[in-house]
Amino acid sequence: MAEFTLDCLGEACPVPLMKTEKKMADLKVGDVLVVSIDHSCAMKNVPEWARKQGHNVEIEEIADGEWEVVIEKTK
């Protein structure tokens, strides 16, 4: 049940999504990945992708225009 972080601040869309995709492949089931993003477009497609993959996703706005997407790997 390890927790990993992925810093994608300042990265434009599609980069956060591609990094998340790669990172998720390394994680074990039950692990949690926290992705920090500040590009509004990634706010949509990262959670959307993760939910469609069947993972548990939570979004938190930690500051104005800065989000943390918390993804728990379920399979």
Next chain:
Amino acid sequence: MGQIHRPESSGGRNRAPRKPKKSQLPIALLVTILVVGFGFYLNQYNDKMVVYLLFGLSFGVILQRSRFCFTASLRDPCITGSTSVTRAVLIACSLATIGFTAIKYSAFAGGNPIPGMDNVGQISFALVIGAVLFGIGMVIAGGCASGTLMRVGEGFTMQMLSLVFFVIGSLWGAHDMGWWRTNVIKESPSVFLPDVFGWLGALLVQFLIILLLYMAAVKWQEKKMGSAE
């Protein structure tokens, strides 16, 4: 395992302490007053300017709030297989088709010159090459024209740089377009669908194409992601 990891319970160790959020209400009020003032200022020069301002602002707000992105509509099917934004753009295109047809047909039926005919461009290989270049550029820059403008407004620093080069590129393109029109693509045909199929036929052809693309988008996502949701 199995239980959902709440961020509250898992956080704290290696998470940055949350900054208290400042209220943005004063800024919102100030900007609203400035916009209204700017509207009155523009109204002195031209009646239509305020309407343009209003449309521009509405467009920006809708674009930002809906996270609408033309780049994502063409990029996400390739990266993740998700076509939800693609389908949103297709619906937007069909709505725009109705609006454009209404404006153009009413001008045509009234015997007036049809507005916007300058924008019916020639179809040529230059268009294909240009479209591919634009596609590569918008994926690297992280947004097309409207997306870049919207994110500059949101304060995304990298795309302020995109905006500078977007302006330079647009000016260069506008400067040389005349040369391309007279020298390279002079013989290329420009097609205005109502001239070919008639007004009703053009509408039918357009909607048929959009419908086929929509169905293809649904099938694509079902194949890539297992569901069309």
